[in-house]
């Protein structure tokens with residue numbers, strides 16, 4: 001794989017994350033028994049897609065660069081097959097090949113109590129096991145969701161994911177995935193509870209249940225994302241349990257945007273408490289292990305850059321997913337992100353990573369909705 005080809009893949013990923021892709025029911029129906037389909041465990045960026053039809057969650061671009069698919073009918077990008085070759089076009093002109101990503105093998109199995117493992121977990125990108133302990137969020141029930149979030153409507157589907165998963169069910173999933181698939185990392189998240197102590201203990205119980213079922217000698221190699229407990233001294237439990245990259249995601253910056261766009265997090269947890277908790281984690285872990293993720297595109301670029309800088313200066317690795325409109329979120333598709341915004345943000349992030357000796361999250365075959373790795377490695 002030449003550097004030129006990898007750069008073309010990174011450029012294609014940028015285009016698809018900013019602009020989305022058109023639906024292609026015939027192609028997707030043809031390959032739906034093979035590809036890893038959209039799981040709808042917490043988000044739905046597929047506009048105009050019948051709920052019961054399978055569509056791919058991601059595609060792989062040449063050079064092992066994964067890209068999330070967001071189906072938007074007005075996109076000028078399309079996927080199609082030509083004599084057995086899968087291609088991406090822009091305005092009907094070919095720009096790249098791609099491949100579908102195979103369904104994880106653990107999806108074939110059920111837990112000992114008969115629950116399909118497919119309803120419990122997903123593979124994120126190439127080989128990162130991923131589950132939401134709670135595929136819901138109590139901020140929605142108080143009409144205080146993050147404005148970009150669609151979890152409560154997304155999970156109201158036929159054949160939904162299981163909303164609340166037990167530690168023992170998830171332990172069985174971890175065992176099956178470790179045995180039958182390649183698992184290099186894990187992402188554990190949840191929706192939030194109004195009582196952040198309950199949320200924290202839910203995560204801790206799952207960590208205790210799954211530790212011995214994963215292939216890393218008791219380490220939790222990956223990201224645990226949640227809201228911090230009221231007493232941040234409890235966060236020592238994450239360090240003691242060898243969770244490699246805990247995160248509390250700020251989403252937007254500064255506080256006035258946080259309070260407006262994430263009103264549930266603001267009311268029930270609080271901007272300052274999240275910052276204090278992140279700093280406490282850094283006092284345990286040192287610089288460069290604690291993460292905080294943002295959504296790129298919701299606020300002016302300079303606001304987000306200020307947030308990235310604040311985090312980096314305080315030992316926290318900032319990251320961002322590129323904003324994609326979610327069906328039935330509060331802001332739906334009223335916001336458009338530009339190529340320029342995305343490129344300037346991730347260039348800035350790459351400079352910070354180099355300056356502070358940080359690494360972007362995971363790698364480019366896993367981080368499907370971000371270009372942090374591609375910019376860091378000079379592909380864009």
Ligand code: SF4
Pocket residue numbers: 136137138139140144145146149150151190191192262264265
């Ligand atoms: S905390 Fe915000 S982003 Fe997370 S599930 Fe709740 S509403 Fe959605």
